[in-house]
Amino acid sequence: MKITQKSLSFANKQLLHYTQWGPPTAASTVVLLHGAPGSHLDFEDLAPLLVSPTQNVIAFDLPGNGRTSADLVGGLSHVSTKSVNDTVINALPQLSMNNFVLVGHSVGGRTTIEVAANPLIPSQIRGIALLNPMGLRDIRGQNLRHQNFIAIFMRFFTRNGTIPSFLNLYTRQVYVKQLGFSDTIPTIDFLGAFYRMTSANLKRIKQAAQMLRNKQVPVFLGVAKTDRFVDHKIGLELGSVLNAQTVKVYERGGHNIPKSQAEAVAKDLKLWIEQVGLDDAPLTIVMLHGCPGSHLDYQYLAPLVVNEDSKVVSFDLPGNGTTSAKVVGGLPKLTAESIVKVVISALRQLSFKKFILLGHSLGGHTTLQVAAESSLAPNLLGISLLNPMGLRPPRWQYPMIQCTFASLMRYYTTNDDDSNVLTRWNRSFYVNNLRFPSTIPESHFTAACFRITSTNYHQIAIDVEILRQRKVPVFMALSSNDRVVEPDIGHELAAALNADTIKVWDKGGHNIPKSQAANIAQELQIWYQAL
Template identity: 25%
Template sequence: MRRFPRARLLSGSARKPYARWNFLPRVDITSPREGQAPPPPLPSPQYLDIHGRCTLEYVDIPPVKEAQQGHAAPVTIVLVHGAPGSYNDFRHLIPKLNHPNMRIIGIDLPGYAGSKVSEEHYLDSISALPSAELALEAVKKLCEGSDNVFLIGHSFGAHAVINMAAFHATRKHKEEVKLRGMALLAPAGCRPHKVLRPRESAMVVGLLRRNNPLLSALTPHFIKAIYTRLLKFPDDQPAGHYIAGLVRAGTTDFSVIREQVNTLQELKMPTLVAWSQNDEFMEEEIPVELARLCHPGPRIAFANGGHNVQKTRAEQIADALSKWTEQVLSIDKKDQAKEQPIQLLPQLTTCCRFLWAAWNTLGVNATQSSLLFQVFYLNGRLWLREIRPYAAKTATIVLVHGAPGSYRDFRYLIPLLAQQPGLRIIGINLPGCGDSVVEKARYVETVNALRTSEVVLEGVRQLCGTKEEQEDVFLVGHSFGAHTVMNMAALNATETQSVAIRGMALLTPAGCVPHKSLKLGPIALMVKMLKSENTWAVSAATYITKFVYTKLLRFPSNSPAELFVSAVIRMGTTDFDLIRDHAKLLGSLQTPTLVAWAKNDEHIQPEIPEELSKLCPDGPHLEFSGGGHNLQKTRADEISTAIVKWVQEVVAKDKLEVEPVSTAA
């Protein structure tokens, strides 16, 4: 008998480990889980019977007694766990939610941890939709008469929260409890995530329904082993706990989830979504899609933190929840239909921490809130910075940088504008700039001149609403940002769901003809190489572009090449004849336009902004003898004073035109 080395016998299986067991779910922990200090113990559990079908275990932490006697509106937070899970999953978050007006309720869904289900209705009660209905009944009983209830769901708990909110919104007697919003943490979404096996889960549910004694005895141990050995869940719960998780997953209809999300979006249900980019269970596309489909609100993307962000990022999540609930409750009833962009935290990368710290050194008025957040669009996301006004809002100023650039180009101007009461200020990083993300497959077409303008206009629409919502918006563009601003204003003028753009300010603007520092021939060559499918050509164009910007034009050498590539594409796809047409259109519409330039601009000769000021004559035109190309820095005082005065005049004029004139009898 011929003998083979053991290593050779194993080599086939080593190439494809567990090949015959690929149908089993499995999770790979690619990075060590972050250690956490043990939280304080939760209060003793309580129990609630629901129609004799189940007894739910829950914890109830009331608000501070002194706060109950105050004038602030009490808030009830209902915490809903995943599958499997329990309210104990929120033990690190609960102590951080220490707002004196908050009542916190954590529930164990039917079949989990300490909640019991009657044998007669067992499988039905632990299924996806029925368990959400039972949980909603529990919330109605526990929160009867409450006006400000917010549902918080983690993982598959996000599905339960979506189910509960949709049931509540579409059924009678919803006045018993007023649901004001939902927060989805590391959520399951509108399609199965990477570790889910819907077909296999449904098959096991089918086996359980057969009531076969042998299968009923063996299946629970098998399911528990999958969850604890392969999916790394804690093994300190009875087998029924894990059965409930599998049945809930196996009875989930993702098309129903999508329909309910659409319903809640149409009903403008305030929604916070938070996730981690290194979630071992959910690929990022899942929460990103959910964030796009839900009603606008906070969108918090962490670079790290894993699946249990309610534990690893408890402090940030708690802070975001507190501010978000306050913001939702502060909206006037007559304005509740208005979309409200709320705080979005930065991804916790070194780069974003630097941006955050750098912005905080600008000296912005401490009574205002400085917020960093994202707006999602079809092929990526924009990073923005917002300064909210500390007095009644009179106008919103949107700052658009050049090519290349970022909202930090306005860091000298913003503190001066922020001193003016009533001004909301938004700075945007255009696609491909800063931390704004562009889908690689559509990169070139997304960062081109017109598409960039469309994307930013959509972002402004999400943040500021349409004309019907009466938010006066003023666009401020620097250098090539002036082109973007003109494109946005012209595109907006032809749309039915348009933004209330009241005027535009063009600072040292690119104009209707190429300026002196623009080399269209080499730029066209670089764009052609970048558009090609030749890897060598793309790499060479990228290297040359960064070399020119950093070595010849003296841009910071630590800037990513993508910043300069996006600038070259944006410039190389600019149609100057179209810019002229847009300027003429906006001039004919008498769009209020402020134009400012310097005679000694090293990039743009004075004749270019002078021509723009003639095409768009309705507004102040400022010519400085010095100051160079970056007037928003070198002449920040004069520019801010001019912008504030101009905005006030335009708003006052519009108000006079809108208000009816009363006549004496």
């Protein structure tokens, strides 16, 4: 993984240093803001886990911390909540990011909120994430008014850049002995941290939080129950004010969850990031996965098509990913038709102004059937099919035999997590014959069997004709070496739909949303921009 040390130059000739993980240019960026004291090193465990081929990560050393001198804001005595906020606000437009997410830890959570609410911040911000954040009230043992008075006194003695020994002793007593920070941290970092924390304006932070709530900015909140520095209830209260859509409570990890819970936080953050986009984008691309599958099938493609004009919504369909089969009445009642009904209902509730349906594999069938729904027609801009199932079963499928098998499996599967000889054999078929990952839960393979064996090919043909008569624009992407759905099926479907754009790649296998993500994103954007 490429790690680069960079800096931005400000008007006073001072440098704001930052570290970048991942590709220099990426479709999306995660911007990490540390607490006080802190530096980019606070994120050295988390940052690499957030990198993908389409996403990079940067972490600042904020003024008076790490490699960035306090002189950037006029000297140590000028370090404050406002001066740090202003530094980030001035830095972000210089980075020329396509779109980005702001992530703040501890005091960096407050910075994140105030920065995100500032009208000067580019519209490319997709959301904010807060990890064990300072909130809207004092932390345990803190009296902000009292400590602010002490800070004024301390600023007086450090205004010429020197640090009296008694201040050295006081700050170390507070941060090392009381709060448990490392004794190796320089004294100047502790002083800057004290100035930054005590200059917080809780009223202004609450106003900023309310502003983000009103703008419906997507919010991720992660807190640890064992945080002894900031009570996790403070974070939950803040999440309530912000109307956080995703809240993760970790049983352990203490205050420094970017390190202690790096893997769990990274997994949850990546999942959230993939689900958020630019809310005011005029076009929504709705991605429907195959079976088994989940929104993660599009983790490479989705970020590449997100911009000011388009956002992505990727469902976990019933019985897959994070969506329970109970949405359709339980796993035994899961069918292709029940999933179509769920998607249609969801789209009616979401009320997108303009949207494109995109389906991969069996998600292609779902796309066709949903697109044929007349009530959605006024807002449907077109459909995109990636290695889709078509008008006939693929060569590996024997409908009569598999439908009989599925009927037996439904009979013996009464609960969503049931495991029996039939469900285990079904899993073995998908893993050994169709080469799906063995890490996929057994119930997801069961759902896949129920979904594919309940496909009504006669109805698919009717829906295809409806779309052809309506002249719905169609983008078709195929791989010549697809071993799951032979390419001829895709070509036949494209002809029946009178597809206006057909792209074929020699390689990529069945999973082209991953293997051909960059090529598909480029061609897809050319296609829908011409509509």
